[in-house]
Amino acid sequence: ELKVEQNPLFLSMQEGKNYTIYCNYSTTSDRLYWYRQDPGKSLESLFVLLSNGAVKQEGRLMASLDTKARLSTLHITAAVHDLSATYFCAVTGANNLFFGTGTRLTVIP
Amino acid sequence: SQTIHQWPATLVQPVGSPLSLECTVEGTSNPNLYWYRQAAGRGLQLLFYSVGIGQISSEVPQNLSASRPQDRQFILSSKKLLLSDSGFYLCAWSMGINTEAFFGQGTRLTVV
Numbered sequence: 694e695l696k697v698e699q700n701p702l703f704l705s706m707q708e709g710k711n712y713t714i715y716c717n718y719s720t721t722s723d724r725l726y727w728y729r730q731d732p733g734k735s736l737e738s739l740f741v742l743l744s745n746g747a748v749k750q751e752g753r754l755m756a757s758l759d760t761k762a763r764l765s766t767l768h769i770t771a772a773v774h775d776l777s778a779t780y781f782c783a784v785t786g787a788n789n790l791f792f793g794t795g796t797r798l799t800v801i802p
Numbered sequence: 803s804q805t806i807h808q809w810p811a812t813l814v815q816p817v818g819s820p821l822s823l824e825c826t827v828e829g830t831s832n833p834n835l836y837w838y839r840q841a842a843g844r845g846l847q848l849l850f851y852s853v854g855i856g857q858i859s860s861e862v863p864q865n866l867s868a869s870r871p872q873d874r875q876f877i878l879s880s881k882k883l884l885l886s887d888s889g890f891y892l893c894a895w896s897m898g899i900n901t902e903a904f905f906g907q908g909t910r911l912t913v914v
Contacts, residue, residue, distance in 0.1 A: 734907075737905075738904065781845070790848075790903055792845050792846040794844075795844075
């Protein structure tokens with residue numbers, strides 16, 4: 694079964710700092726997704742990465758995909774409080790998406 | 803544009819009572835449909851998925867069941883709820899296998 698691991702699980706960072714969240718997966722997949730979940734809310738799609746070397750950026754978030762290393766990163770630049778949420782990566786498998794455990798990000802003013 | 807509706811948003815049910823959660827999708831045809839469960843502070847667990855009317859695949863054995871009576875309707879049911887069924891239930895749809903999934907607003911179920 695496809696396994697998806699994220700690290701760190703919890704991340705507390707100060708406003709203005711940079712950090713990277715990592716997503717590793719266990720078998721070959723050429724599609725990877727990043728989602729954001731605010732407390733008590735549903736999941737919101739952030740990025741869709743469809744090929745090796747894909748890089749997508751939206752505001753202070755940038756996601757990349759290395760299919761050979763089976764690794765995706767979500768880089769946060771100059772964090773602001775509004776980015777506080779849980780971030781999930783998800784990888785396509787047979788007939789469904791396999792989700793990582795999530796990274797709970799807290800940005801401290 | 804496509805939209806997904808899920809209800810109710812919140813539900814408190816006693817142990818042993820039945821359950822019915824409903825999800826509908828608008829603006830698309832023949833979507834793949836999914837039910838996920840998220841325990842408090844945890845990741846997402848896929849419960850069921852469906853690629854067409856009457857076609858249900860179960861990922862986790864449990865006392866829950868799913869049905870797809872219409873193309874854009876997906877229902878999660880239980881005959882008798884357990885305490886361990888408490889959680890946040892999310893319905894999702896995608897346009898095909900291995901494509902981006904879009905989520906409903908979720909149902910927070912508390913079994914007491």
